[in-house]
Amino acid sequence: MTATEGQLAHRQLVEYLAESGALSAEWRPVFEAVPRAEFIPETVWVESDRGALLPLRRAEDPRRWLELAYADDAVITQVDDGQPAAEGTGRRISSSASMPTVVAQMLAHCAAQPGQRVLEIGTGTGYNAALLAQRLGAGNVVTIEIDPELAQTARHALKTAGYDAVTVVTGDGAQGYPPAAPFDEVLSTAAVQQVPYDWVEQTRPGGLVLTPWGTDYYNGGLLALSVTEEHTAVGTIIDKASFMTLRQQRFTEPRLTLTAEDDAHAVCSFTDIHPAEIANGYIAFDACIALAIRVPQCAMSYAPPELDADGEGILWLVDARSGSWARLHHHPDRDGPYHVLQSGSRNLWDEVHSSYHWWLDAGRPTADRWRFTITPEGQHIQLLDSVRHPVSFTELR
């Protein structure tokens, strides 16, 4: 691998992002100035066919490493909070350099202008902080990372790349960083289920809190909140954005070990709802956001038929706390009705089914019709103009 190969790969990635429309004209020179590879650690992790996470060392496979550094994909940079469960194999992704398209799309919504001050939550590799530094001025960027090793590696990479004036804090980003507040913007690169009020408190009135948002059911909205003179924040979901969560707000994993006997005792029914209508965030984003808001503590996962060895699509709904579950099967060659099984103290399928019908009856409200309000008391979500279908949710901290 030569420097020229790296430069070429960097140019190709920027070109690709610009052509796809993800990269705006004002951010293009910024992406051109910051080579992503300079922030990718020597060891990254790749997913094997069997779903295990395996290390890939630059020294052992420099070509593959470079491909990953400039692919339009997330690069896994840490597993299991830095302590892989088994020797050399990871189970859960705990840090990554986010997918460049997602980084560019999120930065396009960043309202901060050169000279304004931003607090980034989730330093990770430091790449996004470097992009912010290149545009706003390095001294205007504070970034906070909970993992001391990641923070130290990012500090070093930022320094090497010439952005040593960026302040890299090791700490819990959910609490913001009061010593450097107020900020013009708080931009989180880790998703939340509940927006921490500290972010609102540390943003000047008129400033913005920009964060990926999701729940156990669906993680994939980008929330933009304006901070008011009264120090509350109000806003809506303005785009798609799927990020890992803050450590203390992790989603419940939809894992249950079931036996044939569990299936035999489950309640069986049929539905005409195709799982993609309620589970595929690309084609059913608005429905997924509504279900994420309306069906609490319900982890959803959907494997379409092309990913299944038997060619069958399977939707899972799981509430691991109560042990309740539901499963829907469908075959690509057969139209509905589809077979549903559900079991436990919660009838998860019934909950999803009725919330989906509520959403259809309400006129399929789009994701940007949900208003989020963040106050010291907590997060309040309300459907705008919902005279016919009044609905609102308050989650207190």
Ligand SMILES: C[S@@+](CC[C@H](N)C(=O)[O-])C[C@H]1O[C@@H](n2cnc3c(N)ncnc32)[C@H](O)[C@@H]1O
């Ligand atoms: C998707 S990665 C961020 C990517 C990063 N901005 C980059 O450019 O590489 C999310 C990061 O958030 C960090 N994180 C999780 N919980 C956190 C918390 N409470 N405070 C600060 N950082 C946190 C994770 O350790 C992880 O590094």
